[in-house]
Amino acid sequence: MKSLIKIVLVLSLFTGFYSCQNDDSSSATPDRPYGEVYLEDIEEIEDFLHTHYATIDSEYNVTFTQIPEGGSQQSVWDMPELVKDYEVELHDISYKVYYLNLREGSGENITRVDSSFVSYKGFSFAKTTVDAVDTYTQTVFDSKQNPIWLSLDEVIRGWAEVIPKFRTGTFNPIPNIDGTIDFNDNFGTGVMFLPSGLAYFSTGTLTIPSYSPLVFSFKLHNLRRRDHDRDGILSMHEYGPNFVDDAIDTDGDERPDYIDVDDDADGVLTKTERSFTYLDGTETKTGYYPFNGALVDDPSTPYDDTKGIPSCSNDFTTATRLRRHLDPTCRN
Structure with a gap:
C-alpha cells in the first residue's frame, strides 16, 4: 500500500498532466462542479453515519458495521458525545466536516504547518441497492499501523x-x-x-474512486515543529489562523511569511533582523x-533570555x- 503522503505526491503529478490534457484535447472530461459534488458527498456521509454503528476496542481501533434491518444498535449519528462537526470554507463552499x-x-497542540507522527487507516464506502435493501461496502485503500x-x-x-483539533500523547524517549x-x-x-473536495476530488486511483468521500481513523502520537524558511522562527508563529488561504503575508508578495525569508520586504533577511550581538x-x-x-532568564547565558x-x-x-522583522520602516 502506498502511504498517504506518497498518494498525495502521485496525485499532484497526475493532476498537472491532466490539466495539460484539458488545454490540448476537446475529448478530456472536465471536472464536475464542486458544489454539485459536495451535495452528493454530504448526503452519503450523513447516510453512512445514520446506518452504521461503531465498535471501539481498548486500543481505540474503530470498526464500522451496518445496522441490520430491525437492529437496535446505536448509530454513529446518535452518539453526540463523540460526533463533532464544523465548517471549512473552500471552493466558495462551506464544507461540513464530521x-x-x-x-x-x-x-x-499541533498546527497546520507542523509534522505529525501518526498511525491511520483510510477507507472509502459505496452503497448498492437491491430489492429496496441498501448494502454498504467498505474498501480500505491505505493503512499504517x-x-x-x-x-x-x-x-x-x-x-x-x-x-x-487533537493533541499528541506522551512517549518513552528511550528506544527499545x-x-x-x-x-x-x-x-x-x-x-x-x-x-x-477536501480529499482527492476528481482524481481517482485504482483503490480510490473519483469524487469519493473518504473516512480516516487516526492516532496522533507525536509532532515536530517546522521552520519552513529556516529563519529561526517556527512556522507555527508565522502562518496565521487558517491554513494557506488566510496565511499571514506581511509584505503582500503572495509568499506567506512562513515560506518568506524577508517577511516585510525591506531588503533585510528576517533571520538578520532577529539577531543581536553580545559579549x-x-x-x-x-x-x-x-x-x-x-x-x-537563564543565569548561565551572557544575555537576557526573557527578551x-x-x-x-x-x-x-x-x-x-x-516585531521589527515585520516592520518595513525598521532597520536592524
Missing part, C-alpha cells in the same frame, strides 16, 4: 483541518532494543469523514532573539508589539 473525537489527547511522519501542509486538506518507541495511551485519536567574556558573538522570550524579538522601539515583551 469527525469522532474518541480522545483529544493530553500532550501538545506503525506511526509515520506526515507534514500537515503536504497532505490532503481535510487532514490539515482535523488533525489540529529493536528501535521501536513505546507510546503511552493518552494520544489523541479520532475518525474524520471527508467530502471529496561573551571579551569575545563579541551573534545571538538570535526567539519569537517569544523565556519566562525565566523576544523586539519592536523597533525595543519593546521585547508586549504580546501585541510589531
Whole structure:
C-alpha cells in the first residue's frame, strides 16, 4: 500500500498532466462542479453515519458495521458525545466536516504547518441497492499501523483541518532494543469523514474512486515543529489562523511569511533582523532573539533570555508589539 503522503505526491503529478490534457484535447472530461459534488458527498456521509454503528476496542481501533434491518444498535449519528462537526470554507463552499473525537489527547497542540507522527487507516464506502435493501461496502485503500511522519501542509486538506483539533500523547524517549518507541495511551485519536473536495476530488486511483468521500481513523502520537524558511522562527508563529488561504503575508508578495525569508520586504533577511550581538567574556558573538522570550532568564547565558524579538522601539515583551522583522520602516 502506498502511504498517504506518497498518494498525495502521485496525485499532484497526475493532476498537472491532466490539466495539460484539458488545454490540448476537446475529448478530456472536465471536472464536475464542486458544489454539485459536495451535495452528493454530504448526503452519503450523513447516510453512512445514520446506518452504521461503531465498535471501539481498548486500543481505540474503530470498526464500522451496518445496522441490520430491525437492529437496535446505536448509530454513529446518535452518539453526540463523540460526533463533532464544523465548517471549512473552500471552493466558495462551506464544507461540513464530521469527525469522532474518541480522545483529544493530553500532550501538545499541533498546527497546520507542523509534522505529525501518526498511525491511520483510510477507507472509502459505496452503497448498492437491491430489492429496496441498501448494502454498504467498505474498501480500505491505505493503512499504517506503525506511526509515520506526515507534514500537515503536504497532505490532503481535510487532514490539515482535523488533525489540529487533537493533541499528541506522551512517549518513552528511550528506544527499545529493536528501535521501536513505546507510546503511552493518552494520544489523541479520532475518525474524520471527508467530502471529496477536501480529499482527492476528481482524481481517482485504482483503490480510490473519483469524487469519493473518504473516512480516516487516526492516532496522533507525536509532532515536530517546522521552520519552513529556516529563519529561526517556527512556522507555527508565522502562518496565521487558517491554513494557506488566510496565511499571514506581511509584505503582500503572495509568499506567506512562513515560506518568506524577508517577511516585510525591506531588503533585510528576517533571520538578520532577529539577531543581536553580545559579549561573551571579551569575545563579541551573534545571538538570535526567539519569537517569544523565556519566562525565566537563564543565569548561565551572557544575555537576557526573557527578551523576544523586539519592536523597533525595543519593546521585547508586549504580546501585541510589531516585531521589527515585520516592520518595513525598521532597520536592524
